[in-house]
Amino acid sequence: MTPKWxxxxxxxxxxxxxxxxxxxxxxxGMGEAETIDASVGLDFARDPPTPSASPLRSGAP
Structure with a gap:
């Protein structure tokens, strides 16, 4: 882990x-700290995945 710049x-x-x-x-041991990728932390899902129905919760005995 490298500390923040x-x-x-x-x-x-x-x-x-x-x-x-x-x-x-x-x-x-912090050579990778020299260049900071501008796209780090900017890639994320806007919509969380929709949970699918689990077969364990179908209500069948």
Whole structure:
């Protein structure tokens, strides 16, 4: 799980300051945080699926 942006960038910056050298996101395991897909979270069903009648509830003994 990757923290929300800009946390990965800030973590890399803090670690880099401590080490005395630049640290990129890939070095701290957050390389996928560099590019954020604009479509993330935008795909969802507008209408929930209609529940079908269950054979267990048909009322037959």
């Amino acid at each position: 800009p946390v990965p960038k800030l973590l890399a910056q803090a670690i880099g300051e401590r080490l005395g050298r630049p640290v990129n996101l890939g070095e701290i």
